[in-house]
Amino acid sequence: MSWTLDGPSWTAGRSRLALRRAPALVIALVAALLVAEGVTYGTVTGTTLYFAVLGLAVVTAWAGVSRGGRRLPAVLVALGVTLTCAGDVIWQVQTSLTGSGADVGIADVAYLGSYVALVTALALMARTRQADRDQRASGWIDALVVFVAALLVVWELSIAATVQDPTLGGLDRVVLSLYPALDAALIGLVVRLLATRRHGERASLAVAVACACWLFSDVVYLLDVDADDLGSLLDAGWLLGSVLLAVAAWPGTSRTSPASDLRHPVSGLARLAVCLGALLVPPTTELVIDLTGGEDASGAVFTAMVTLTVLVFVRAALLVRGEAAARALVRSRERFAAKLSAHSSDAVVVVARDGRLLSDPAPLSALLGVPPADVATTADAVALSGVDPAMATALFTRALEAGGRVVDAELPARHRGEDRWIGARLVDLSGDPDVGGVVVHVTDVTGRRRAEEALAHSVLHDGLTGLANRALFTDRVGQALRRTVRGGGSVAVLSLDLDGFKAVNDSLGHAAGDALLREVATRLRAAVRADDTVARLGGDEFAVLVEQAGDGDDEALLTAARVLEVLARPVALSGGPVTVSASVGVAVGRGDVAGASLIGDADLALYAAKLGGRARVQRFEPGMRAAALAARELEQELRGAGARGEFRLAYQPVIGLADRRVTGFEALLRWDSPRLGPVTPDRFVPVAEAAGLMDEIGAWVLREACATAAAWRHRHPGAGRFSMAVNVSATQLTSPDLVGSIAAALAESGLPAGALVLEVTETALVGDPERAAACLAALRALGVRLALDDFGTGYSSLAHLRQFTVDVLKIDRSFVSAMAEGEPLPAIVRGTIDLGRTLGLEVLAEGVEHEHQARLLAEGRCDSAQGYLFARPLEACDAEALLLEEAAARGAMPAIVPLRSAPRALTRPA
Structure with a gap:
C-alpha cells in the first residue's frame, strides 16, 4: 500500500x-x-x-x-x-x-x-x-453543499442541544458547537479533495x-x-x-507512469449526484424529526434548504455553461477539420459495404477537379478518376475481407488524357457506430511516382549523356548472357574510350569536354542497332552491348567499325572543331561467362588496343590475362616485404616560396624487391590496397617517418620547426586502426602531433564521405594537420572543402605544368590560391620544375612548393644534410660540410 x-x-x-x-x-x-x-x-x-x-x-x-x-x-x-x-x-x-x-x-x-x-x-x-476556473468553482460548490448538509445533520444531532443548554455558559456553547461544525467543514473539504x-x-x-x-x-x-x-x-x-x-x-x-500524473477527477455524474443527494438532507431531517417527535427545526431546515438550492442552482448553471463551451469546442474542431480537408491534396470519404457513398463528396470532387454533383456514387468517382473499375472493385473487396485491417494500393489511371496514379487506403469500419462504412483515403500520387521514375532513371543512367551507366549495363549484359542459354547465340561487349579527350578538356575547358561527350553519345546511338545498349562507364569510357545470332564476332566487329567511322568525323565545339578517335576492345561470350567477367575481358582488350596505337579495334585474347597474373605475382612479393626490410622512405623537401627555405618533407614510399627490382608506388600501392596490405604498410611508413622527423628535430634544432607529410590511402581512411596507429607512432617517436601532416586525395574521400569525415575529425582531435592532395582533380572539390576540414591545399602538378613562361598565372591556379587564403589554409604547389613557375606562384602568394626545381626525393642522409645546410643558413651554427656529396642546392633569391 x-x-x-x-x-x-x-x-x-x-x-x-x-x-x-x-x-x-x-x-x-x-x-x-x-x-x-x-x-x-x-x-x-x-x-x-x-x-x-x-x-x-x-x-x-x-x-x-x-x-x-x-x-x-x-x-x-x-x-x-x-x-x-x-x-x-x-x-x-x-x-x-x-x-x-x-x-x-x-x-x-x-x-x-x-x-x-x-x-x-x-x-x-x-x-x-483543477486549472479551469469553472471547474475550480464547481469543486468548491460541491464542498459547500456537503458542508451545509453535514452542518444541518450535526445541528440537529448535537449543536442545537448544546446551544440551547441553559447549564452552559456562552463560551462553553460556542466552543462545544465548533467541534461538530469544524468536523462538517473537514468533511466538505474531504469531498472536494476526493473529487479531484x-x-x-x-x-x-x-x-x-x-x-x-x-x-x-x-x-x-x-x-x-x-x-x-x-x-x-x-x-x-x-x-x-x-x-x-x-x-x-x-x-x-x-x-502509475509519469504520464499519468495528470488528475483524474470523479466523473461529473457522480459529483452531480452528491449535490442532488444533499438536497434530500433537509426534508429527510424534517421527516426524522416528525417521526421521532423531536423539537421543531423548521427554521434551520428551511435555511439549509434555501442555501442548498442556491448552491445546486449555481452548480447546474456552471454545468450548462461548461456543456455549451464543450459544444462550441466540438463545432470549432469540426470547422477546423473541414477547412483542413478542403485545402488538402487528399480526400477522405466513407463508402457503404454495398458501394454507396455515405459522406460528403466535396473532398473527392475537389481531388478529381469535377463538380460535387457529378460524384453521386462510388461508381461515378471511379469512372471520373480514370481507374480501371475491375481493379477498384478488387481493392474494395480486399478491404471488406481484411476484417478491419488497412488495405492500400496505388492504381494507374488516365484522367483527361493524362496518365496519373491514384493512391487508395481503405479500412472497413462498418462495425463502428461512429463511422458505419468503409473509410477510403484517396491521394493523387502522380507527382511522387514520376519523381521515383526520374530517380530510378538517374540511378541507372548517366546524368550527362542519358546513356545507361555501369550498373545498368552490367545487369543487361548478365540478362543477355542468360538468354543465350535458352535461345543460343552469343553476346559481345565493346569497351572503348576516346583518344585525346584529356587534351580537349585541358585546352578548351570542361564545358567543351562535356559537349564532346554528349555528341559522342549521340553518334554511338546512331551507329548501333535499336536493340543494342550503349553505356557510359565513366569519364571518356563507353561500352556497347551487342547480341549476336551466331557464335562468332562478325556483328561485333562490324559495329566497332561503324563506331570508329562515326567518331572520325570532326565535332563542332564552341572553341572550334575537334577530331577524336577511339580505341575499342571486343570480348565475346555465352551463358557460361559472368557479365562482369565479360566486361573485364573487353577492358583488357581495350588496354591492349591502346598499347598498340590509337583508333584501332582489338579482340580479346586469353593471353591478355597475363597482366592480371602479373598483378597477383606482385601481391605475393608484397606479402612479407616489410618484415624482410625491403621498404624504405625517400624525403622530398617542401620549400617556402617567400624565402626558399625548407619548411618540411614529404615521406615517399619506395620498394626494392630482390626478385622484381625497384617497383614504383603506382604499381604496388593499388595491389596492396586490393590485397588488404595497406594498413600494415601504412603503419610502418608512419612509424618510420615520425621517428626520422623526431630524430632530425632533436639533432638539428636550428633548422626550424619543419613538418613531415605522409600520404594516407583510401583503404587506410576506412580502417578502424588508423587513428590508433598514428597515436602510437607519435607516442613512440616523441614527435609533436602538429609536426605531422597527413595527405589525403579527393578520390579517397568520395567513396564514403560520412565515414571519411568522421575519420578526419578523429585525426584532427589528435592534433595532426591534414592536407588535401591533388586539389581540383577530384569530383567536387569545393563541396569537399565544406564537408572536410583540412589545413593545407595541394595544387596538382597538372595545373602547375600548364604554367608557360611569359604568361600570367592561370586563373584556376590563382583561384585555388585565393580560395585557400580566404579559408585560412596553407597552399602548396606540386611539380614545380621551372623557375618561372616558382616565380609566378610566389607572386600569386602561394605559401610553399615542392618539385624537381628544388630537389628530387632524397635519401634520409641527404635530407639530413639539407637540414644541416638549412641550420647554417639560419645562422644557428656554422656551415658543416656533409661527409658525402650533398644534393642539388636549393635555389635562393639573389
Missing part, C-alpha cells in the same frame, strides 16, 4: 522500501495498541496505551514531514496531530489535578487549533487540482476516514452518551483519526 501527499516519488531500494512500508507498520502496531487500550479502558494501563498511541502518531507524522521535503500541507497535518495530542495531555493533567475535566478549558485551544491546521491543510491540498484526487492517491482517503472517525466521536461525545458504554469506542475514533492523519503526512510512490 502506498500513500502520497504531493511528495516526490521514491526510487526502489531496500532501505527506501522499508521507509515506504513504515506507515503500514505503524497501522499494524496501532491496531494492536487500540485493541489493548479497549480491553484496559478506564485503567492506568488503558490511559498509558492511549497516550502511547497518540505519541506514536505524532512521531509518525513528523517523520513523514521530514521524508517528504517539508511540504506545507504535510506540516499542517502533522501540526494538527500534535495539537490534538497536546490537548489530550492538557485534559489529562486538568483531570488529575481537579478530579474532573472542565467542559471548556485550555485543552480546547489545542483541539480547535488542530482543526484549524487540518482545514488549512485540506484547503491547500485541493487548491490547485490523483489516480492512485491514498492520502485523501486516509484524511476522509480520519475526519469521519473524529466526527463520530465528537457527535457521540456531545450527545452525552454514557462513557461506560461507548468510552473505549470514542477513544478509538479519536485515536484512529489521529493515526490516519499521521500516516497521510507520509510521502509515497505512485504506481
Whole structure:
C-alpha cells in the first residue's frame, strides 16, 4: 500500500522500501495498541496505551514531514496531530489535578487549533487540482453543499442541544458547537479533495476516514452518551483519526507512469449526484424529526434548504455553461477539420459495404477537379478518376475481407488524357457506430511516382549523356548472357574510350569536354542497332552491348567499325572543331561467362588496343590475362616485404616560396624487391590496397617517418620547426586502426602531433564521405594537420572543402605544368590560391620544375612548393644534410660540410 501527499516519488531500494512500508507498520502496531487500550479502558494501563498511541502518531507524522521535503500541507497535518495530542495531555493533567475535566478549558485551544491546521491543510491540498476556473468553482460548490448538509445533520444531532443548554455558559456553547461544525467543514473539504484526487492517491482517503472517525466521536461525545458504554469506542475514533492523519503526512510512490500524473477527477455524474443527494438532507431531517417527535427545526431546515438550492442552482448553471463551451469546442474542431480537408491534396470519404457513398463528396470532387454533383456514387468517382473499375472493385473487396485491417494500393489511371496514379487506403469500419462504412483515403500520387521514375532513371543512367551507366549495363549484359542459354547465340561487349579527350578538356575547358561527350553519345546511338545498349562507364569510357545470332564476332566487329567511322568525323565545339578517335576492345561470350567477367575481358582488350596505337579495334585474347597474373605475382612479393626490410622512405623537401627555405618533407614510399627490382608506388600501392596490405604498410611508413622527423628535430634544432607529410590511402581512411596507429607512432617517436601532416586525395574521400569525415575529425582531435592532395582533380572539390576540414591545399602538378613562361598565372591556379587564403589554409604547389613557375606562384602568394626545381626525393642522409645546410643558413651554427656529396642546392633569391 502506498500513500502520497504531493511528495516526490521514491526510487526502489531496500532501505527506501522499508521507509515506504513504515506507515503500514505503524497501522499494524496501532491496531494492536487500540485493541489493548479497549480491553484496559478506564485503567492506568488503558490511559498509558492511549497516550502511547497518540505519541506514536505524532512521531509518525513528523517523520513523514521530514521524508517528504517539508511540504506545507504535510506540516499542517502533522501540526494538527500534535495539537490534538497536546490537548489530550492538557485534559489529562486538568483531570488529575481537579478530579474532573472542565467542559471548556485550555485543552480546547489545542483541539480547535488542530482543526484549524487540518482545514488549512485540506484547503491547500485541493487548491490547485483543477486549472479551469469553472471547474475550480464547481469543486468548491460541491464542498459547500456537503458542508451545509453535514452542518444541518450535526445541528440537529448535537449543536442545537448544546446551544440551547441553559447549564452552559456562552463560551462553553460556542466552543462545544465548533467541534461538530469544524468536523462538517473537514468533511466538505474531504469531498472536494476526493473529487479531484490523483489516480492512485491514498492520502485523501486516509484524511476522509480520519475526519469521519473524529466526527463520530465528537457527535457521540456531545450527545452525552454514557462513557461506560461507548468510552473505549470514542477513544478509538479519536485515536484512529489521529493515526490516519499521521500516516497521510507520509510521502509515497505512485504506481502509475509519469504520464499519468495528470488528475483524474470523479466523473461529473457522480459529483452531480452528491449535490442532488444533499438536497434530500433537509426534508429527510424534517421527516426524522416528525417521526421521532423531536423539537421543531423548521427554521434551520428551511435555511439549509434555501442555501442548498442556491448552491445546486449555481452548480447546474456552471454545468450548462461548461456543456455549451464543450459544444462550441466540438463545432470549432469540426470547422477546423473541414477547412483542413478542403485545402488538402487528399480526400477522405466513407463508402457503404454495398458501394454507396455515405459522406460528403466535396473532398473527392475537389481531388478529381469535377463538380460535387457529378460524384453521386462510388461508381461515378471511379469512372471520373480514370481507374480501371475491375481493379477498384478488387481493392474494395480486399478491404471488406481484411476484417478491419488497412488495405492500400496505388492504381494507374488516365484522367483527361493524362496518365496519373491514384493512391487508395481503405479500412472497413462498418462495425463502428461512429463511422458505419468503409473509410477510403484517396491521394493523387502522380507527382511522387514520376519523381521515383526520374530517380530510378538517374540511378541507372548517366546524368550527362542519358546513356545507361555501369550498373545498368552490367545487369543487361548478365540478362543477355542468360538468354543465350535458352535461345543460343552469343553476346559481345565493346569497351572503348576516346583518344585525346584529356587534351580537349585541358585546352578548351570542361564545358567543351562535356559537349564532346554528349555528341559522342549521340553518334554511338546512331551507329548501333535499336536493340543494342550503349553505356557510359565513366569519364571518356563507353561500352556497347551487342547480341549476336551466331557464335562468332562478325556483328561485333562490324559495329566497332561503324563506331570508329562515326567518331572520325570532326565535332563542332564552341572553341572550334575537334577530331577524336577511339580505341575499342571486343570480348565475346555465352551463358557460361559472368557479365562482369565479360566486361573485364573487353577492358583488357581495350588496354591492349591502346598499347598498340590509337583508333584501332582489338579482340580479346586469353593471353591478355597475363597482366592480371602479373598483378597477383606482385601481391605475393608484397606479402612479407616489410618484415624482410625491403621498404624504405625517400624525403622530398617542401620549400617556402617567400624565402626558399625548407619548411618540411614529404615521406615517399619506395620498394626494392630482390626478385622484381625497384617497383614504383603506382604499381604496388593499388595491389596492396586490393590485397588488404595497406594498413600494415601504412603503419610502418608512419612509424618510420615520425621517428626520422623526431630524430632530425632533436639533432638539428636550428633548422626550424619543419613538418613531415605522409600520404594516407583510401583503404587506410576506412580502417578502424588508423587513428590508433598514428597515436602510437607519435607516442613512440616523441614527435609533436602538429609536426605531422597527413595527405589525403579527393578520390579517397568520395567513396564514403560520412565515414571519411568522421575519420578526419578523429585525426584532427589528435592534433595532426591534414592536407588535401591533388586539389581540383577530384569530383567536387569545393563541396569537399565544406564537408572536410583540412589545413593545407595541394595544387596538382597538372595545373602547375600548364604554367608557360611569359604568361600570367592561370586563373584556376590563382583561384585555388585565393580560395585557400580566404579559408585560412596553407597552399602548396606540386611539380614545380621551372623557375618561372616558382616565380609566378610566389607572386600569386602561394605559401610553399615542392618539385624537381628544388630537389628530387632524397635519401634520409641527404635530407639530413639539407637540414644541416638549412641550420647554417639560419645562422644557428656554422656551415658543416656533409661527409658525402650533398644534393642539388636549393635555389635562393639573389
